[in-house]
Amino acid sequence: MSVRLDHGEDTLNEVHEINVTPFIDVMLVLLIIFMVAAPLATVDIQVNLPAATVEPQQRPDKPIYLTIKSDLTLALGNEPVARQMLGGTLDAASKGDKETRIYLRADKAVPYGNVMEIMNLMRTAGYLKVALVGLEKVSEP
Secondary structure (H helix, E strand, O other): OOOEEOOOOOOOOEEEEEEOHHHHHHHHHHHHHHHHHHOOOOOOOOOOOOOOOOOOOOOOOOOOOEEOOOOEEEEEOOOOOOOHHHHHHHHHOOOOOOOHHHHHHHHOOOOOOHHHHHHHHEEEEEHEEEEOOOOOOOOOO
16 A cells, blocks of 8 residues: 655545556566576486387377488388478378377488478478387397
């Protein structure tokens, strides 16, 4: 509650307004704290990840495989696909069902950036369910 002082009268009137300056100060302090703390929360550690040795999962009846070959060309199933035609080709293969899981295979020689580029093209086309395919090692008892 704030009070207005007026030297001309003997009575003090209450002012029914909210002083937002302290709220703005608190928000600016929190903004600075988060701006400083956010870069510290990222992980930048090099890790050599192990191979997966879990039980193989059952495949769907007709899986859709998108393959990135070592020369960076694409193939849907056994048919070559141009990058600019990827969205339309996936729509045709999945019959327009954007919830269909797309199995993405890439050659070992394909750089990670190129795999991410293809995943971004799939995301742009509306396909968010992507499964990465790799060789499964059988664990020895």
